Amino acid sequence: MPRIVLRLPMRNRAVRPTRPSVRIKAKQSQMGTKVEIKGIETPGLIIRDMVASDARSFARYMLREEYQATIAVRYQTAADVQKFVARCLRRQAALTRSVFHLSAELKASSQVIGDGFIIMNRPKTFEIGWGVHPELWGRGFGTEIGNALMAIAFEKLGATTVWAKSFVNNAASIRLCNRLGMTQDRVSQNHPVAPGFRTDVSFHSISATDYFDAPY
Numbered sequence: 286m287p288r289i290v291l292r293l294p295m296r297n298r299a300v301r302p303t304r305p306s307v308r309i310k311a312k313q314s315q316m317g318t319k320v321e322i323k324g325i326e327t328p329g330l331i332i333r334d335m336v337a338s339d340a341r342s343f344a345r346y347m348l349r350e351e352y353q354a355t356i357a358v359r360y361q362t363a364a365d366v367q368k369f370v371a372r373c374l375r376r377q378a379a380l381t382r383s384v385f386h387l388s389a390e391l392k393a394s395s396q397v398i399g400d401g402f403i404i405m406n407r408p409k410t411f412e413i414g415w416g417v418h419p420e421l422w423g424r425g426f427g428t429e430i431g432n433a434l435m436a437i438a439f440e441k442l443g444a445t446t447v448w449a450k451s452f453v454n455n456a457a458s459i460r461l462c463n464r465l466g467m468t469q470d471r472v473s474q475n476h477p478v479a480p481g482f483r484t485d486v487s488f489h490s491i492s493a494t495d496y497f498d499a500p501y
């Protein structure tokens with residue numbers, strides 16, 4: 286399995302990094318508005334719409350046991366990951382998009398080392414989520430992905446609320462929510478997270494007012 290090439294110094298672990306600038310393309314037609322995420326630059330990453338070839342990079346971490354320990358949807362094979370990417374690409378092509386699955390590539394090497402999603406599940410209310418290759422945990426990349434997702438949701442998609450859910454034992458994801466300025470709304474015990482799979486889940490959110498009022 287190829288190793289991740291990281292030609293970067295250890296990440297600056299500032300609690301609130303610079304807000305990323307968001308470049309997206311919106312094509313309007315009578316049928317709706319097609320939104321493409323062309324590339325959002327954070328200190329170490331480019332975050333952009335998925336492409337089919339990202340499936341190979343995702344399979345390098347999404348199939349790992351330590352990665353799967355804290356997520357609900359667990360792919361078994363590289364073919365499952367490929368099908369997931371194919372589903373994302375179909376959603377990308379939708380005229381009125383409510384689901385955004387994005388890839389995070391290292392600026393230094395163009396390798397895809399993470400992913401994020403934004404899902405509008407109620408009007409102006411977006412769920413976000415994230416994943417990073419386990420070999421790169423703790424270097425601030427999760428925070429960079431989270432900041433980019435919030436910037437897209439609040440600054441471009443008009444969100445009034447952004448929220449995230451994490452298994453209660455997922456310390457990294459909960460700390461990431463705190464870093465992003467989210468607050469805990471509730472803990473739901475024995476929460477259904479996937480067919481036949483229940484666990485305790487922590488819900489966190491941030492309002493547009495708190496996002497725009499925060500220092501950056």
Ligand SMILES: CC(C)(COP(=O)(O)OP(=O)(O)OC[C@H]1O[C@@H](n2cnc3c(N)ncnc32)[C@H](O)[C@@H]1OP(=O)(O)O)[C@@H](O)C(=O)NCCC(=O)NCCS
Pocket residue numbers: 351352353355356413414415416417418421422423424425426427428429450451455456457458460461464
């Ligand atoms: C959650 C995840 C994306 C965090 O990525 P990351 O790149 O390590 O995040 P960051 O480096 O920005 O760190 C964010 C916080 O998590 C903490 N953290 C990172 N790895 C940790 C670990 N293994 N255990 C406990 N805390 C950890 C960091 O110290 C930081 O907290 P701090 O502000 O108190 O210092 C990563 O652990 C992951 O991919 N997990 C598997 C997928 C997943 O669980 N996704 C969430 C469900 S949607």
